[in-house]
Amino acid sequence: MSTPTLLERYRAMLEMRSFEEACQQGVPTREVHGELHSAIGQEAIAAGMLGSLREDDAVVSTHRNHLHALAKGVDPRAMMAEIFEKSTGLCGGFGGHMHLFDKRLRFSTTGIVGASLPVALGHAYAAVLGGTGAVAVGVTGDGGANIGSFHECLNIAGAWKLPLVVLIENNEWAISVPFSESTATPTLAERAPAYGAWGKRVDGLDVEAVTEAFAEAVAHARAGHGPAILEATCYRFRGHYEGDLDLYRKADEKAQRLAERDPLALTRQTLLDRGVAGEAELDAMAAAASARTAELLESVRRDPSPAPATAHDHVFVSGR
Amino acid sequence: MTVETSAAVRNINVSQAIAESLRLEMARDEKVVVLGEDVGLQGGVFGSTRGLQREFGAMRVRDTPIAEMAFTGMAVGLAIEGYRPVVEIMFVDFIGVCLEQVFNAIGKIPYMSGGRVEMPVVIKTAGGCIGSAAQHSQCLWGTFAHLPGLKVVAPSSPHDSKGLMAAAVESDDPVVFIEHKGLLLQKAATFEHGADVPKERYVVPLGQANVVHAGSDVTLVTLSASVSDALAVAQELDGTGPSVEVIDLRTVVPLDLDTICASVARTGRLLVVDEDYVGFGLSGEVISGVVERLGPQALRAVKRIGVADTPIPAAKSLEEAVLPGRDAIRRAIDEVTR
Ligand SMILES: Cc1ncc(C[n+]2csc(CCOP(=O)(O)OP(=O)(O)O)c2C)c(N)n1
Numbered sequence: 001m002s003t004p005t006l007l008e009r010y011r012a013m014l015e016m017r018s019f020e021e022a023c024q025q026g027v028p029t030r031e032v033h034g035e036l037h038s039a040i041g042q043e044a045i046a047a048g049m050l051g052s053l054r055e056d057d058a059v060v061s062t063h064r065n066h067l068h069a070l071a072k073g074v075d076p077r078a079m080m081a082e083i084f085e086k087s088t089g090l091c092g093g094f095g096g097h098m099h100l101f102d103k104r105l106r107f108s109t110t111g112i113v114g115a116s117l118p119v120a121l122g123h124a125y126a127a128v129l130g131g132t133g134a135v136a137v138g139v140t141g142d143g144g145a146n147i148g149s150f151h152e153c154l155n156i157a158g159a160w161k162l163p164l165v166v167l168i169e170n171n172e173w174a175i176s177v178p179f180s181e182s183t184a185t186p187t188l189a190e191r192a193p194a195y196g197a198w199g200k201r202v203d204g205l206d207v208e209a210v211t212e213a214f215a216e217a218v219a220h221a222r223a224g225h226g227p228a229i230l231e232a233t234c235y236r237f238r239g240h241y242e243g244d245l246d247l248y249r250k251a252d253e254k255a256q257r258l259a260e261r262d263p264l265a266l267t268r269q270t271l272l273d274r275g276v277a278g279e280a281e282l283d284a285m286a287a288a289a290s291a292r293t294a295e296l297l298e299s300v301r302r303d304p305s306p307a308p309a310t311a312h313d314h315v316f317v318s319g320r
Numbered sequence: 321m322t323v324e325t326s327a328a329v330r331n332i333n334v335s336q337a338i339a340e341s342l343r344l345e346m347a348r349d350e351k352v353v354v355l356g357e358d359v360g361l362q363g364g365v366f367g368s369t370r371g372l373q374r375e376f377g378a379m380r381v382r383d384t385p386i387a388e389m390a391f392t393g394m395a396v397g398l399a400i401e402g403y404r405p406v407v408e409i410m411f412v413d414f415i416g417v418c419l420e421q422v423f424n425a426i427g428k429i430p431y432m433s434g435g436r437v438e439m440p441v442v443i444k445t446a447g448g449c450i451g452s453a454a455q456h457s458q459c460l461w462g463t464f465a466h467l468p469g470l471k472v473v474a475p476s477s478p479h480d481s482k483g484l485m486a487a488a489v490e491s492d493d494p495v496v497f498i499e500h501k502g503l504l505l506q507k508a509a510t511f512e513h514g515a516d517v518p519k520e521r522y523v524v525p526l527g528q529a530n531v532v533h534a535g536s537d538v539t540l541v542t543l544s545a546s547v548s549d550a551l552a553v554a555q556e557l558d559g560t561g562p563s564v565e566v567i568d569l570r571t572v573v574p575l576d577l578d579t580i581c582a583s584v585a586r587t588g589r590l591l592v593v594d595e596d597y598v599g600f601g602l603s604g605e606v607i608s609g610v611v612e613r614l615g616p617q618a619l620r621a622v623k624r625i626g627v628a629d630t631p632i633p634a635a636k637s638l639e640e641a642v643l644p645g646r647d648a649i650r651r652a653i654d655e656v657t658r
Contacts, residue, residue, distance in 0.1 A: 010480060017450055039458030058397065058401075060397070089434075091433045091434040092435075092436075093434070094431055094432055094433065094435075095433060097647055099432040099433075101429065101433035101434055101437045101647065102431065103400060103437050106400060106401070108396075108400060110424070110425065112420055112425075114480075115420060115421070115424070115425065116388045117393070118393020118396070118397075118421060119391065119393050119394075119396040119400075119425065120387055121390055121393065121394050121396020121397060121398060121399035122393060122394035122395060122396055122399075122401070123398075123400065125394055125397070125398060126403060127379075128379070129353065129379055134334060137459070148389060149389045149393065152385070152387035152389050152390035153390045153393075155385060155387065156384070159385065172625070209459055212411040215546050242355035314433075314434055314435035315430070315431055316471070316493045317430050317435055317492050318493050319494055
């Protein structure tokens with residue numbers, strides 16, 4: 001497990017953003033004909049996961065899942081093809097953007113809020129059953145942290161000392177409901193003592209802070225000390241889904257956050273301030289990421305849609 | 321625990337048959353794990369996991385907190401990791417708190433993953449009426465059968481309970497296994513059919529109905545605890561009344577329409593007896609399946625009896641009024657053969 005440098009994390013963040021931007025292009029054209037949830041603005045959290053996880057660790061994500069998949073190492077081409085509803089997709093076009101499954105990498109997602117945690121708990125139990133030393137990361141939003149499974153899973157993980165890391169992306173909003181109006185405590189990390197868990201709240205726009213805190217959370221779980229809750233604060237720069245009118249937030253609030261607290265801009269500034277790289281090098285890096293993603297998008301767009309005659313396949317793996 | 325005898329075939333009850341089946345499956349495949357409330361130390365509130373924890377340890381036979389969402393969802397992660405979890409939902413009525421995990425995750429992940437992720441999960445649960453009123457008496461097999469991706473099993477005897485559980489555990493598809501509480505509590509010696517249980521492992525395949533009583537005038541399709549009622553009435557009528565062919569479905573999904581249609585093609589009369597709710601359920605599915613296959617002209621008479629879309633009441637007088645018991649079966653046979 002090598003720990004990527006800040007510059008490498010920045011490159012990953014650039015790739016993540018350009019991936020999300022490429023996916024957005026499929027919405028107006030109806031190539032992505034359902035809801036698409038973009039994680040633009042939340043790149044520092046996924047990039048902070050890099051380097052802490054083993055291949056046999058599990059990650060179970062949510063409806064806003066693309067960046068966690070990329071962080072886990074899921075093939076970006078197969079992912080984009082799935083998001084674009086192609087037969088070449090990760091799930092042959094049967095899952096779509098909210099339902100990504102990569103069995104080998106123990107990566108899966110769910111479109112049901114809060115349903116990621118029980119699945120992650122199962123992976124954590126499997127790790128203990130098999131004595132593998134693996135951990136399981138269950139991702140949720142701040143909204144998802146209010147569903148009952150959060151309590152059930154953390155209680156079990158605490159009672160049985162299971163290696164479960166609950167990663168909460170607190171982007172302040174659950175569709176139109178602000179965090180402050182939905183949640184009894186000022187933070188989510190402070191729930192940790194109720195479950196005998198490790199808990200920390202971290203600035204999720206600061207990729208170095210996330211990196212350190214995520215590594216700590218994973219180490220805690222891997223050492224057999226039980227669950228960890230890592231709450232990473234961030235902000236959703238796009239609507240809940242592409243096409244969301246987003247009338248519940250002031251437009252200037254969004255604009256101001258983007259101008260002042262874009263994790264990509266913040267990381268770039270840190271790199272410049274520390275003299276790690278110059279403007280030109282970072283510009284070239286961004287251009288290269290965009291070009292690579294544009295190429296990927298172009299190639300995926302040429303792939304075929306699944307054949308209608310296959311629509312009833314896979315209901316039962318044993319056949320029908 | 322199983323009564324040890326030297327005979328290869330014994331009379332054991334349904335809960336013993338299921339525990340024995342699980343023991344054999346767990347011994348043959350170390351990936352089989354059992355999770356649920358009171359399944360370990362106590363061996364299940366109906367005894368159908370008795371002895372397993374002692375034999376296989378507390379990790380593989382795990383008493384969980386009362387947290388159905390969490391431990392049912394765990395089956396998904398375990399299945400992705402290559403395990404074959406058997407999850408016990410104590411009473412099927414409790415599925416309301418974890419239906420999400422069953423129908424959105426376990427039932428759909430094989431499909432949503434384009435066949436790349438299997439869910440060899442057994443949801444083992446107890447249904448049926450034993451006088452515990454609206455929230456502890458439902459069958460709900462029709463509910464599960466309505467949702468794509470789930471196989472649904474409801475055995476009627478100790479023999480089938482053992483063999484169908486083996487089929488459920490070895491199935492790569494998810495199976496909802498609904499044990500009838502009345503059968504779980506019934507004494508071994510009182511079973512009129514399927515009472516002999518071979519000692520060794522055997523499999524009753526999913527999707528093969530069983531003709532438990534041959535007849536030529538009426539095809540009576542039923543399952544689970546209603547099989548013994550149907551059988552009793554059919555035997556009563558033997559020689560004196562109409563000749564009733566009793567088909568025990570054994571599994572709701574897959575539904576063995578071949579066996580049903582072969583019988584109806586001979587009798588021309590179809591009666592479905594179902595302890596589940598009537599509306600939008602198994603009985604309508606059986607009838608429409610037969611009509612689609614054989615055409616309406618193949619049926620001289622058709623009828624269904626079940627719980628007529630009413631919750632199960634508490635008082636015995638009311639409960640008897642809603643359940644399709646022996647009197648209701650007699651009347652229904654009368655009606656279709658009149
Ligand atoms: C159980 C459930 N309830 C409601 C929804 C509809 N829904 C989808 S996303 C969402 C908001 C989730 O908010 P949060 O967990 O904070 O994640 P975010 O969208 O902010 O990333 C809701 C209510 C759902 N998918 N599942």
